[in-house]
Amino acid sequence: MPFLSDTLARVKPSPTIAMTNKAAELKAQGRDIIGLSAGEPDFDTPANIAEAGGRAIAEGKTRYTAVDGIPELKRAICAKFKRDNDLDYTPSEVSVGTGGKQVLYNALMATLNPGDEVIIPAPYWVSYPDMVLLAGGTPVTVACGIETGYKLTAETLEAAITPNTKWLLFNSPSNPTGAGYSHDELKALTDVLLRHDHVWVMTDDMYEHLAFGDFRFTTPAQVEPGLKDRTLTVNGVSKAYAMTGWRIGYAAGPEPLIRAMAKLQSQSTSNPCSVSQWAAVEALDGPQDFIAPNNAVFQRRRDLVVAGLNAAPGVTCPVPDGAFYVYPDISGCIGKTSTGGTVIADDEAFATALLEEEGVAVVFGAAFGLSPNFRVSYATSDAALEEACGRIRRFCEGLR
Numbered sequence: 001m002p003f004l005s006d007t008l009a010r011v012k013p014s015p016t017i018a019m020t021n022k023a024a025e026l027k028a029q030g031r032d033i034i035g036l037s038a039g040e041p042d043f044d045t046p047a048n049i050a051e052a053g054g055r056a057i058a059e060g061k062t063r064y065t066a067v068d069g070i071p072e073l074k075r076a077i078c079a080k081f082k083r084d085n086d087l088d089y090t091p092s093e094v095s096v097g098t099g100g101k102q103v104l105y106n107a108l109m110a111t112l113n114p115g116d117e118v119i120i121p122a123p124y125w126v127s128y129p130d131m132v133l134l135a136g137g138t139p140v141t142v143a144c145g146i147e148t149g150y151k152l153t154a155e156t157l158e159a160a161i162t163p164n165t166k167w168l169l170f171n172s173p174s175n176p177t178g179a180g181y182s183h184d185e186l187k188a189l190t191d192v193l194l195r196h197d198h199v200w201v202m203t204d205d206m207y208e209h210l211a212f213g214d215f216r217f218t219t220p221a222q223v224e225p226g227l228k229d230r231t232l233t234v235n236g237v238s239k240a241y242a243m244t245g246w247r248i249g250y251a252a253g254p255e256p257l258i259r260a261m262a263k264l265q266s267q268s269t270s271n272p273c274s275v276s277q278w279a280a281v282e283a284l285d286g287p288q289d290f291i292a293p294n295n296a297v298f299q300r301r302r303d304l305v306v307a308g309l310n311a312a313p314g315v316t317c318p319v320p321d322g323a324f325y326v327y328p329d330i331s332g333c334i335g336k337t338s339t340g341g342t343v344i345a346d347d348e349a350f351a352t353a354l355l356e357e358e359g360v361a362v363v364f365g366a367a368f369g370l371s372p373n374f375r376v377s378y379a380t381s382d383a384a385l386e387e388a389c390g391r392i393r394r395f396c397e398g399l400r
C-alpha cells in the first residue's frame with residue numbers, strides 16, 4: 001500500500017519554488033543575484049494597520065474566533081464591497097480565510113466532484129490548476145495569447161464551456177501578465193455566461209487596487225448583476241495593503257456556498273489569525289490614502305521595466321494595466337544559443353541560463369501555462385530593476 005495519497009500524486013511541485021531555490025543556492029555561493037520572482041509588495045504594512053494588530057494583542061484579542069471571521073471584519077468587508085464595487089452583501093454572505101489562497105481552495109473543495117470542469121484562462125496564477133486537481137476536479141486551460149492581450153474572449157470562453165463546466169476561474173488584473181479587463185471586455189464574457197446558467201464564476205480580484213493609468217477595475221457581479229447569485233467574488237488584503245504575511249483573504253457569494261466553505265474551514269484550519277483579522281478591519285475601514293502613492297511608485301517601475309525589456313532583442317513586452325508583473329514574450333530568443341553555450345530550447349532554458357550567466361531570477365512562462373514567456377515581478381527597487389534590465393538586455397544581445 002503506498003504511503004502517500006493518490007490525490008497528492010495528481011499535483012506537481014511548484015516550478016516557481018524550484019527557481020527560487022536555485023537562486024538562493026547561487027546567492028549562498030556568493031553570487032550577485034537579483035530576484036524578480038517574488039509575488040509581494042516590497043512596502044511595509046502601513047503603520048496604522050500594524051498598530052491595530054499590536055492593539056489586538058495588547059487587548060487580549062488572541063482567542064479562537066468565529067470560524068469564518070469576526071463580525072467586525074465581515075461588516076468591514078460588506079462596506080468595502082459597497083464602497084468600491086457597488087455590491088450589496090450581508091455578513092452571512094461573507095467568508096474570511098487564511099489568505100485569498102485558502103478562500104479559493106475552500107470554494108473549490110466545497111463544490112467540485114469528479115468530472116467537474118473548471119475553465120482557467122492561461123497564463124494563470126500557478127496554484128489554480130493544482131488546487132482544482134487537489135479538489136478532484138478537471139482544470140480546462142484556455143490559451144490566451146499576446147494577440148488578445150493575454151485575455152479571454154467571448155469566443156474562446158464559449159468554445160470551452162461543456163455540460164460539465166462548473167466554474168470559470170477568472171483573475172483581473174492578472175498574475176502573471178498584469179492584464180486587466182475593461183468593462184466592455186468583461187461584459188462580453190458575462191453575456192456568454194448568462195446563456196449558460198450551470199456555470200459559476202469565481203473571480204479573483206486580489207489586485208483590484210493595483211490599477212494604473214486609464215484602466216478602471218470592475219468585477220463580474222458588478223458588470224452583470226444577473227450573475228451575482230452564481231458568482232464568488234474573492235479578494236484580500238495581501239497585495240494592496242502590503243499584508244502578505246498576515247494571511248487574510250475573503251470572499252462574498254451566495255449563502256449556501258459560504259456555509260459550505262465555513263464547514264470545510266471548521267474541520268481544517270478553523271478561524272484565520274485573530275490578530276490579523278483586527279488588522280484587516282483597520283485596513284478596510286481606515287484611511288486608504290497610501291494606495292495612490294504606492295501605485296505611482298509601481299507605475300513608474302512598470303514603465304521602467306517595459307522600456308528596459310523592449311530594448312532587449314527577441315523580447316516583446318506589452319504594457320500591463322495593473323498588478324506588479326510584466327509577462328514578456330520571448331519567441332525571438334527561442335532556438336538560439338547563449339554566450340555560456342546553453343541552447344534556448346524553451347522558456348525554462350532561457351530562465352535557467354539567465355540566472356546562471358547573468359544572475360537574474362525570473363519565473364519561466366511554462367509555470368503559468370503559456371510559453372515562451374517569463375514573468376518579472378517589479379515589486380523591488382528602481383536600482384535593482386535598472387540593473388536587471390541591463391543584464392537581461394546583455395543576455396539577449398549575446399544570443400546567437
Ligand SMILES: Cc1ncc(COP(=O)(O)O)c(C=O)c1O
Binds near residue numbers: 100
Ligand atoms: C492571483 C492571486 N490570487 C491569490 C493570491 C493569494 O493571495 P493571499 O496572499 O491572500 O493568499 C495571489 C498571491 O500571490 C495571487 O497572485
